[in-house]
Structures are given as C-alpha cells and as structure tokens.
Amino acid sequence: MGIKVTIPTALRRFANGQATVEVPGNTISEVLGNLTTEHAQLRPHLYSEDGKLRNFVRVYVNDEDIRARGDNTPVNEGDEISIVPSIAGGNLAKLDPIIKDRAKLTNEEIKRYSRHLILPEVGIEGQERLKAAKVLLIGSGGLGSPIALYLTAAGVGTIGMVEFDTVDFSNLQRQIIHFTGDVGKHKLKSAEEKLKAINPNLNFIPHPVKITSDNALDIIKDYDLVLDGTDNFPTRYLVNDACVMLKKPNVYGSIFRWEGMASVFAPHLGGPCYRCWYPEPPPPGMVPSCAEGGVLGVICGIIGNIQANEAVKLIIGKGKPLMGRLLRFDAMDMSFREYKIPRDPNCPVCGKNPTITKLIDYLEFCGIGRGEEGGSSGDSIVETKDEELGPDDISVETLKKMRDRKEDFVLVDVRNPDEFAICAIDGSVKLPLPELPQRFQELPKDKLIVLHCKSGGRSGRALKFLRSQGYGKLKNVAGGINAWAERIDPNVPQY
Amino acid sequence: MKLSQQLLHQIHRQLESGYPNEACGVMLGKNGVVTEIVSADNERTDSARNRYLIDPLAYMKIERGADQRGLEVLGIYHSHPDVAARPSQFDLDHAWPNFSYLIVSVVKGKAVESNSWRLRDDRSAFDREAVEIS
Numbered sequence: 001m002g003i004k005v006t007i008p009t010a011l012r013r014f015a016n017g018q019a020t021v022e023v024p025g026n027t028i029s030e031v032l033g034n035l036t037t038e039h040a041q042l043r044p045h046l047y048s049e050d051g052k053l054r055n056f057v058r059v060y061v062n063d064e065d066i067r068a069r070g071d072n073t074p075v076n077e078g079d080e081i082s083i084v085p086s087i088a089g090g091n092l093a094k095l096d097p098i099i100k101d102r103a104k105l106t107n108e109e110i111k112r113y114s115r116h117l118i119l120p121e122v123g124i125e126g127q128e129r130l131k132a133a134k135v136l137l138i139g140s141g142g143l144g145s146p147i148a149l150y151l152t153a154a155g156v157g158t159i160g161m162v163e164f165d166t167v168d169f170s171n172l173q174r175q176i177i178h179f180t181g182d183v184g185k186h187k188l189k190s191a192e193e194k195l196k197a198i199n200p201n202l203n204f205i206p207h208p209v210k211i212t213s214d215n216a217l218d219i220i221k222d223y224d225l226v227l228d229g230t231d232n233f234p235t236r237y238l239v240n241d242a243c244v245m246l247k248k249p250n251v252y253g254s255i256f257r258w259e260g261m262a263s264v265f266a267p268h269l270g271g272p273c274y275r276c277w278y279p280e281p282p283p284p285g286m287v288p289s290c291a292e293g294g295v296l297g298v299i300c301g302i303i304g305n306i307q308a309n310e311a312v313k314l315i316i317g318k319g320k321p322l323m324g325r326l327l328r329f330d331a332m333d334m335s336f337r338e339y340k341i342p343r344d345p346n347c348p349v350c351g352k353n354p355t356i357t358k359l360i361d362y363l364e365f366c367g368i369g370r371g372e373e374g375g376s377s378g379d380s381i382v383e384t385k386d387e388e389l390g391p392d393d394i395s396v397e398t399l400k401k402m403r404d405r406k407e408d409f410v411l412v413d414v415r416n417p418d419e420f421a422i423c424a425i426d427g428s429v430k431l432p433l434p435e436l437p438q439r440f441q442e443l444p445k446d447k448l449i450v451l452h453c454k455s456g457g458r459s460g461r462a463l464k465f466l467r468s469q470g471y472g473k474l475k476n477v478a479g480g481i482n483a484w485a486e487r488i489d490p491n492v493p494q495y
Numbered sequence: 496m497k498l499s500q501q502l503l504h505q506i507h508r509q510l511e512s513g514y515p516n517e518a519c520g521v522m523l524g525k526n527g528v529v530t531e532i533v534s535a536d537n538e539r540t541d542s543a544r545n546r547y548l549i550d551p552l553a554y555m556k557i558e559r560g561a562d563q564r565g566l567e568v569l570g571i572y573h574s575h576p577d578v579a580a581r582p583s584q585f586d587l588d589h590a591w592p593n594f595s596y597l598i599v600s601v602v603k604g605k606a607v608e609s610n611s612w613r614l615r616d617d618r619s620a621f622d623r624e625a626v627e628i629s
Contacts, residue, residue, distance in 0.1 A: 009558055009568040010591035019562065044618055045592055056589045058551040065551075084555050087587040089596070090517055090539070090546035272543035434612045 003031050003075050005041045006082040012411040014041035028059060029071040031081060046083070055342055058084040069347075080282035090270075097317025098249060098269075103157060109201065113155050124317035133315045134158040136223040136451035138211060138239055141230030142290075142300035143253050143307065143362055145177035150308040152195045152202050156315070159195070160205040160223055163187045170495060175295030193313055211235060213359035225314060227251045227307050233281040234362035240265060240274035241359055244349045249272070249314055251269045255309040256288075258296050258331040261301070262325045263341065264310050267350035271323035276344040281366040285433075285461045289445075292458060299331055299404055392463055393478040399450065400488050409448035414462045419454065425484060433458045440469055452477035452484075454495070496569065496595045496611050497528040497627045507599060507606035509534050510574035514604045516543035519573035521557050522567045522595065531566065533557050547573050551594070555559045569594030571609070577601070580608040590614040595624065 003023035007015045013019055016039070024040065025031030032053075036043040048054050059066050060082040066073045105113070105127060109476045110344050122130075133156050137144045140163045148159060167175075167182045167298065170344045180414060182190040189208040195202055207219055220242050228239045228250055236252075243250035249266040252274060265273045266412040306327065326339045350397060365405055394402075402409060413420065413428040420430050433453070443449055448472060452460035456478050462477045477484070486493035510518045520534040535553060539546040558568050571594060577583075580600035582590070590596065592614050598609040602617075610619040 008591075013593050030627070056591075057518040060551075060555075082555065085533075085591055086551045087519070087521075087549040087554055087571055088539075088547065088589040089519075089571075089573060089583070090542075091578050091583040110609075263591050269540065269547050270539075292620065334528070 003077070004080045005031060005035055006080065006249060006287040007357075008083055008085050009043055010085060011045060011083070014045070015039045026074060027071070028061070028066060028075060028081065030074050031057070031075060031135055032071070046478055056086045056088055065408050085468040093203075096316060097126075097129055099129040099133045099315050104128065104129040105131065109155070110198075116155070121318040121351070126318070129316050130155045130312070133225065134223045135311060135315075136162070136226045137229060137234065138162050138226065139229040139231075141171065141173070141229060142174040142232065142255060142295065142297070143304040144227075145175045145191075146301045146304035147227050147229060147308045147311075148177055148191060148195055149198065151193050151224040151311060152199045154308075154312060155199070155201075157201075158203040158205065158223075160207060160219070161188055161191060162209065162219060163191070164208055164210050164213050167414040174295065174300045176301070200406060202283060210261045211238065213238060213362065216359060218247060220246055220248060223248065225249050225251065225310060225311055227253070229253060229307075230306065231255075233287075235363060235367060236274060237278070237281065238359065238362045241349050241356060244268075244273050245357075245359075249313045251307045251310050251314070253303045255295055255299045255303050256290060256294055258299065260299045260331075261326060262303055262306040262310070262322060262329075262330045263326045264314070264321050264396075266321075266323060267343065268315075269321075269323065269345075270343075271321075272341045272343040273347060273350040275349050277326065277341045277349045279344070284367045285458070291454065292416075296331055299329070302329060302331070367405060389478055390476075392473045392474060392476050393456075394450065395478055396483045396488050399452075399477055399484070402450075406408070407448075409450050411450050411452065412443065412459075412462070414450055414459050415453050415480075421495075423485070424482060425452070425481060425489075426454070433462055436462055436465060440466060440471075443471070445471055448473040448475065450475045450477060453480045455480040455482050496570055496597075496624060497629060498522075498629050502529055502532055503609065503628060504517060504528070506524055506532060506572050509600050510527050510572070510599050512603055513537070513574060515576045517545065517547040517574050517576060519547045519549060519571065520550070521554070521571060522569045522597065523557075523561045524527070524569045525565075525567060527569065532572070540597075544576060553573075554567075565590070567595070572597035572599065574599050574601045574606075580601070580610040582612050585616075586616070587621060589620070592616055593617075597626070 004020055006020050021240050023031050023034045025034050046057050113127050135156050135291050140161050164203050165187050167178045167185050169183055177194050200242050226243050230236055244325045247268040251264050253262045310322050329339045346350050397484050411428040414428050414433040418433050451462050453459040460478050463474050482494050485494045520532055522529045522532055524530040535549045537543050538548040538550050580598045595614045600607050611624050611626045613624050
C-alpha cells in the first residue's frame with residue numbers, strides 16, 4: 001500500500017528532487033521509516049541521534065498535526081502525510097542580566113569582594129548587580145544551607161528565606177548553617193545569626209510561614225529570583241507555577257541518597273519549566289523522601305552550590321545558564337550527566353494556551369490527603385499532627401495501653417531493614433513496605449493489625465494497601481516509632 | 496544567493512520595526528535568486544527577544560503558494576537584536592538543509608550587518624555564503 005508523503009522544499013534534494021513520494025506503511029512511523037530507508041540522506045534531518053523525530057519536524061496527516069496522537073497513528077490508502085518544517089532559531093548566546101539595577105559599593109565592600117572585582121566577568125558592574133539582587137530561598141535545609149552561606153558571602157544584597165521549622169538533631173548531618181547549639185531554635189533565627197556573622201551588610205528577610213497557594217505569589221513577587229530547596233512534590237509544583245506566573249527564574253535542585261539534580265526553569269527567558277519535564281507528580285509514596293530513604297549529607301553542598309552558581313550567573317548575566325538542561329550527579333560514580341529538557345508547547349502552565357492560570361490545591365494535585373506525610377524536613381508543607389488523629393489512627397499512648405493489657409493484635413513495622421537496625425519496638429513483625437505487595441498474605445485477616453513506620457506516612461500507605469486487599473481491622477500508629485521514642489520509651493533512639 | 500538592493504532594504508525595514516524583538520520571514524525565488532519576500536509572525540511571544548518561531552501551518556501555506564506559482568522557498572531571514580549576524584547554537588540545532596539563512600544584526604534599532612549561512616549536509620556547522628546584491 002502506498003502512502004503519499006509531501007516533502008518540504010528544504011529536503012527535496014535528498015528525495016531526488018521530488019515534491020511527493022509514495023511509500024508503503026500502515027502507521028506514521030512505518031511510512032517515515034521506509035521513507036528514510038529509501039532516501040537515507042533524509043534521516044539525519046528528520047531524526048535525532050537517539051532515533052526520535054526532531055522537535056522542529058511536524059508531521060501532518062491530511063492537514064492534521066499528529067504530534068498529540070503519536071507516530072504509531074495508523075494511516076490508510078488515500079491519506080496524505082506532510083512533513084512540515086517548524087522554522088525556529090534565535091540567539092541564546094547572550095542573556096541579559098536579570099538584575100537591571102546596580103547598588104554602589106562602599107570602600108569596605110570593595111575590599112571584601114576584591115577577588116570578584118578582579119574577575120573580568122564579575123567586576124564592579126557584576127558586584128553592584130549582586131548587591132542590588134533580591135533572592136528568595138524556599139527552605140533552609142540541606143540545599144538552603146550552602147546556598148544561603150555562599151550567596152551571602154558572594155555579596156547578594158537581599159536574601160529572603162521561607163521556613164517554619166526548628167532545628168532538630170537529625171538536621172545537623174547536612175544542614176550546615178545550623179550548629180549543635182541551635183537545636184530547638186527556629187531555623188530562621190539560627191540562619192540569620194550565621195549569615196550576619198559572615199556578612200553584616202546582608203538584608204535578611206525571614207518568612208516564618210509554610211509556603212502555600214494562598215501566600216506564595218505575595219511572598220515571591222518582591223524577589224528577582226527563587227532557589228527551590230524543597231523536598232516534596234506539592235511545594236515543588238507550587239513554587240514552579242508561582243514562578244512561571246510571576247516571570248521569576250526558578251533555580252531547582254533536589255537530592256536523594258547518593259544522587260542529586262539541578263536545573264534552571266525560566267520560560268520567560270526561553271527555557272522550560274518543571275512541568276515541561278514532569279507534567280504530573282509520581283503517585284504518592286512511589287518516590288521516597290530523604291527521611292525515608294536517607295541522603296548523603298555532602299550531596300547537599302554539591303547540588304546547593306550548583307544552584308548558587310547558577311543564581312550568580314543569572315544575576316550578572318554571564319555564561320550559559322543551566323536552562324533547558326538537567327544536570328544529574330551521581331556521587332558513587334562521581335559522574336555528572338546532562339539531559340536536555342525541551343520546552344513543552346502544550347505545557348499547562350507555560351505553554352501557548354495555559355490551562356492553569358492561578359495557583360491550585362497542590363496537595364490534591366499530588367494525591368496527598370491532609371494529615372498524610374508528604375515530605376519530611378522542615379521544608380514540607382504537609383505535616384502529621386498527633387492531636388489530629390484520623391479515623392484509622394491510634395496514638396502511641398493507646399498502643400502502650402493495648403500492649404500492657406496484652407490485647408490480641410499484630411504490630412507490623414513497615415520500615416526498611418536498615419531502619420530496623422537503628423531501633424524497633426519489641427515483638428513487632430518486620431515487613432518493609434516495598435515487600436508488602438508480595439508478602440501481605442503472611443498477615444492474618446481475622447486479627448487487628450496495627451501498622452507503624454518512622455513517623456506515620458508509610459504505615460498509612462500500607463494501611464490503604466491492606467484495606468484494598470480485603471483486610472478489615474487495621475490501625476495506623478500516628479507519629480510512628482519517633483513518637484513512641486519521644487513519649488513512651490526514652491531508651492528508643494529518635495532518628 | 497542573489498538579492499536586489501530593494502528587497503534587502505525591505506527586509507531591513509521589517510526587522511528594524513520588530514526591534515527589540517527578533518523578527519523573521521521567508522525568501523522565495525528560483526535558482527538562487529530571491530524574487531519575493533514574505534514576512535512571518537514570530538510565534539515566540541514568550542521569549543521574542545532571543546527566539547523566533549514560524550507557525551508550521553503558516554509556513555506550509557507559504558510553501559504551497561510558492562509551489563503553485565512555480566517558485567521555491569530559498570531560505571529564511573531573521574534578526575539578531577543587539578548581537579552579531581552569526582548563527583547561534585540554537586540556530587544550528589533547528590536548521591534545515593538547502594536553505595539560505597540570512598541573519599541581520601539589528602543594533603539599537605538599526606540593521607548594521609547581514610550575513611547568509613547554509614547548513615552542512617551532516618548538520619555539523621553552518622558555512623557562510625556570498626550574497627550578491629543586484
């Protein structure tokens with residue numbers, strides 16, 4: 001069966017000068033595959049090295065763009081396929097500095113920044129832009145710590161920080177802006193002390209709130225640039241959407257275990273946004289948080305400083321920004337890999353016809369119910385509150401009473417084996433959440449099953465799973481083993 | 496590529512009036528001689544200062560119109576506001592073969608330099624081509 005394919009002028013030389021050719025095939029990809037086998041010179045112009053149709057090649061069937069339907073779209077005799085060039089180009093070599101103002105330096109500052117001032121790309125001009133810059137950090141945790149320390153030292157004039165949490169012992173392994181003596185102190189207070197000690201010229205603006213759909217635009221609008229150091233999906237999407245709407249560059253970083261990633265999202269400067277890359281969040285629980293999976297502390301410094309580096313470049317308008325590119329770092333291999341992130345013309349936020357034009361409910365968007373664990377560190381907008389027990393929850397006090405009365409139930413610990421080694425509640429059945437789908441039949445259906453994890457999030461998901469498998473008598477220990485350690489058994493360590 | 500002084504002037508005026516944004520259009524003709532230019536809208540309203548994009552359907556219409564009148568699309572012209580008339584990496588990544596890419600540097604609203612470039616068949620680089628003004 002022959003399908004008529006219209007060749008654009010630019011490619012006709014590679015198809016013996018013909019404007020149309022007839023090629024057999026039952027789908028778009030078969031037809032184009034046969035076309036490029038017959039006329040091999042067409043191939044490099046239609047397909048990139050990884051075998052994908054180049055993004056500037058549009059394919060129309062009977063004048064309908066088939067991009068949305070994919071290249072497995074069937075074609076029938078009589079259909080006409082047109083290869084249509086999307087003509088694009090432009091100059092991305094030079095980016096204007098995002099900071100147009102300059103703030104004059106004092107003599108003390110000239111001395112302080114002398115190593116920048118003699119660096120041709122920074123100089124007086126760049127340093128004065130840094131001083132005029134207003135930068136917002138979302139979170140003062142693993143990533144926020146090095147970002148804040150280095151940008152303050154570099155001479156960024158105004159740094160705002162959004163954070164509602166207090167310093168915890170478990171933060172100190174990676175959140176290097178906080179010291180042992182700060183445990184229990186508000187993180188903003190702790191951060192401000194260190195930053196002012198490094199550079200008393202800093203104008204520090206604390207935002208002691210959780211960032212939400214109600215306040216995000218108000219907080220972000222007064223800043224020139226945002227650095228996202230959050231560890232959970234609802235906040236990441238919220239910050240992305242707010243930055244797109246306000247036309248603020250969003251310097252993204254994330255870390256997990258031995259890996260980290262960074263990129264710059266700025267559709268108003270020609271790049272993609274976070275949604276162009278990840279249109280939808282993963283199902284809740286599929287991607288574990290650092291509190292569940294662990295994270296190498298050192299990674300925070302590496303990724304946070306890549307973010308700080310990109311912020312400086314954007315402010316002074318020098319170099320090639322990490323835009324449209326995702327940098328992925330593997331600390332075990334000690335390797336960096338770069339991935340291209342194309343802009344999605346149909347992106348619901350930054351595309352041509354956006355469908356999301358105001359901030360939405362990000363917990364709902366990410367499939368996270370209120371009271372369920374969405375993240376872990378202080379950056380989270382979701383938290384578990386013991387006093388707000390859900391219908392499936394029991395407190396650690398209730399669990400203690402049930403044990404003391406020797407009630408008949410099975411206590412199941414769904415944490416990972418590495419965590420069992422840290423601490424455990426006597427007599428619990430150890431069944432890690434990832435193994436639950438294969439092993440749940442080990443649990444009796446006729447007995448009450450009480451589930452716990454570290455703080456209540458994973459055991460909540462285990463409960464939902466067991467309920468879907470027909471288990472009727474289920475309870476979740478609110479606050480998990482950490483609440484048990486805090487309120488019931490002081491011999492159990494918290495982590 | 497051959498081009499009359501009058502057409503070059505027309506291109507310059509269109510690109511100057513688009514400043515500080517990038518502006519663009521299509522050159523039609525035969526046997527390497529441009530006889531007609533068609534201005535096109537820059538669809539990149541989000542980033543018009545450093546990007547241009549011609550809507551594929553609009554381009555398809557221009558090409559079909561040319562085919563019907565026995566003309567060919569010879570190439571594309573576009574402006575580089577405040578930067579040199581040299582193709583960027585982005586231009587290279589998105590270039591089509593067998594076209595003349597006429598790039599005009601427009602500095603502070605004035606067209607100051609025009610160069611024409613052709614993509615190598617292996618997509619590795621652009622080569623500058625002579626522009627004969629008649």
